[in-house]
Every structure is written in structure tokens, then in C-alpha cells.
Amino acid sequence: MRVTELRAIRVDLKYGNDMTAMARAGQSTIPLCLLAAFCEGIDLQAAGVAAAGIGLQFRPAPNVMGNFFAASTLGLFIGAVLGGRMADRVGRRFVLIFSIAAFGLFSLLTAFAWNMQTLTWARFFTGLGLGGALPMVMIMVPEASRAERRTANTAVAFAGMPMGGAIVSAIALYAGPVQWHLIFIIGGILPLALALTMVMLLKESPEFTALQAVNQRTSGTTAQAGRFRQILAQGRALQTALLWISFFMALIILYLLLNWLPTLLKDNGMTAQQAAFAQIIFNVGGAIAALSMGSLLIGRWRMPSLIAVFIGVPVMLYALSMIGSDFLIAGIVVFLLGLAVLSQQAFLYATAPASYPTWIRGVGVGAAIAIGRLGSIVGPKLGGWLKGLGHGSSQLLLDLMPIAIVGSVFALLLALKKR
Secondary structure (H helix, E strand, O other), X not given: OOHHHHHHHHHHHHHHXXXXXXXXXXXXXXHHHHHHHHHHHHHHHHHHHHHHHHHHHHOOOHHHHHHHHHHHHHHHHHHHHHHHHHHHHHOHHHHHHHHHHHHHHHHHHHOOOOOHHHHHHHXXXXXXXXXXXXXXXXXXXXXXXXXHXXXXXXXXXXOHHXXXXXXXXXXXXXXXXXXXXXXXXXXXXXXXXXXXXHHHHOOOOHHHHHHHHHHHHOOOOOOOOOOHHHHHOOOOHHHXXXXXXXXXXXXXXXXXXXXXXXXXXXXXXXXXXXXHHHHHHHHHHHHHHHHHHHHHOOOOXXXXXXXXXXXXXXXXXXXXXXXXXXXXXXXXXXXXXXXXXXXXXXXHHHHHHHOOOHHHHHHHHHHHHHXXXXXXXXXXXXXXXXXXXXXXXXXXXXXXHHHHHHHHHHHHHHHHHOO
């Protein structure tokens, strides 16, 4: 076993049981990371909910609008990889604050873009910041939590994302498409204010600080930190593969629904307002799911809850495909679908940091989230391709069943391995 890994074990043993250090760090880190996830949720869905207004103002061709959506996702992929690597070298705190400030600034600039080209570049750089911030949130929360609360607190922090998505969907519903600039202004000011607050209040991860101290005392080096190949070494290859496949499949489903759910519901006979409200319900269900999973993941109901969630994703997709234009029934099914899909996400985001030791946790979590982002690219494009083939709303949802089933099976295998 390498010296670096021995040091990491010393750090994990020390800080996995150091209640005082965790309590001090958690007082500021956990609520600030929850707010960071909330801001991330706003900006992740900002482009989708603002699309109607952008289309009215700039009249872009479909391929140009597609580039606008893809730019953010490409930035997310690159940002997750780079942010994870940097976190293992320079620290989690710096990367998180810098990333939040970056996506706040470029979101604000998006509101003042004068053509589709500047909009697209602004979304790309917003995506870089979003991609760098999300792994840090999912790393810093468990590293600032007591050992028995790590998984639960990470799931709770993840709840901030669907909360932010619900808020931005509500803003878009009531402001109307003409006021699309307001979405990006709010999505810029909030993270910039949060970044300033973090400069004053956010503490560095106690585990990362301890690892640095051990290296300094032993004249060691963190040269191994951040090396991609290490996440596959020492028996970590199987759990990494399960994590990547689960993330990829789950984000195909999530982002296809986030982009196409209103359109699919309108095709079934609902009004535009009903479809937009359904998307808010989807996010609310997701927020409740993440908060609930925080407690369920550390109790005796962990495996039964996860099995229910993994079965629930394909079952709710099938149920939604069978629903007509009855808004009440559709709303209930969409709520339950949000519960299932976002519960699966909460599990994956809570499991990722627990899969790697401190010294490679950044690159490990960053790589998993980056692979998931590839799924977020495939999802909307898959929806567009299926619609282009003439598949109606019901058929398109049924087309997702194999992906949902495969993703659920791999997530269950991951849960069993981490049991």
C-alpha cells in the first residue's frame, strides 16, 4: 500500500470519529452547501425555463437553440472533471467559492447578452462554474459531518437542487416569457452574494486540512492526489463502474424529463400553465424525496426504501404514459415520479463521496458527476430524436423503460456493494 494511502487512512480514522472538528466545520459548511445546491438548481434549469422568452426575442433556428442548451452541459462536464482534480490539490473551499462566483457572474451576464452567440458562450462559462461547484458541495458536506451522519447530510444538501428548480420554474410561470432576463439576473445575484458570504464563513474541509498537515509533518507530498487512475486502483474499479453507469442512466431520465415533460403533457391535452405547474410539482417531489432519503439511508429502512425507489422509476414512467389529460391524476403521478427519480439521484450523490478516500475524493466524485453529465447531454437529444421519429408522448415514455430498468438494476447492485 502506498504511503499516500496510509496517510489517507490515518486522516479518515481521525476525522471519521472527531466529533468536535466535525461539529465546528458543520455549523457553517452544511447550511452554506445547501444554499450552494439551491443556487445550482436555479441555474441548472434557468435555460430550459427561459427558452420560450429567448425564442420570442431572438428567433433562433432549432440547431442554434440546441447549441445554446448544449453549451451549458459541455461546460458542466469539463467543470466537474477540472474541479474534482483541483480540489484534491488546492483544497475544496477555494474551488467551491471560485466556481460559485463564476457561475453567478456568467449567469448575470447571460441576462444582458445581445445575440444567440453571446448567450451560448455565457451559458458555456456558466456551465464551467456549475460543473466545478457540484462535486465540491457533495464532498464538503460529508467531510464536515460526523461519520454516522455523512450519507444523510449529503442527501439533505442535494435537496437544495430541486428546491432551486421549483423556484425558478415558479418564477418563469408567473413572470411570463417576456421577462426571461429576470431568471438569469436572480440566478446571478444569489450565487454572487453566497460566494461573498462563503469567503467570510466557509471553513476548509477538516479532512483535507488534516491530510495536508500529515504530509507536512512527514515531509510528504500530495503528488498522487487528483490522479485519475487511482479511482480504479485498490479494488475500486467495480464500484466506480457501477457508480458511473448508474449516474449516466439516471441523468438520461432526469434531463429528458426536465426538458420534455411540459411538452409531453401539453401533447396529452393539458394547457401550457398546467404543464408548467406539473414541472414545479416534479421538483417539489424531488426536494421532499431528497430530504426523506437523508434519514432513510442511515436507518434499517435503507434497503427497502432504495428497492422501492429503483422499482418506482420505471413504474411511474409507465403510469405517466397511460395518463391522459386528467390534470389531477397526472399531477399525482408526476409528483411520485419526481420522488422516485430524485431519490435515486440523492442516493448516488450521497454514495459517490463515500466511495473514495480523502486524497482522491475530489477526482473520484468529479469523474462520476462528469459521466452523469454525458447522460444529461444524451437525454434531451434522445427525446428530440424520438419525437422526430414520430413517437407520441405515451410511446416516448415507454421508450425510456429499458433505460430506467437498467439504471435501477445497476444502482441496486451499487447499493448492495456499499451495504
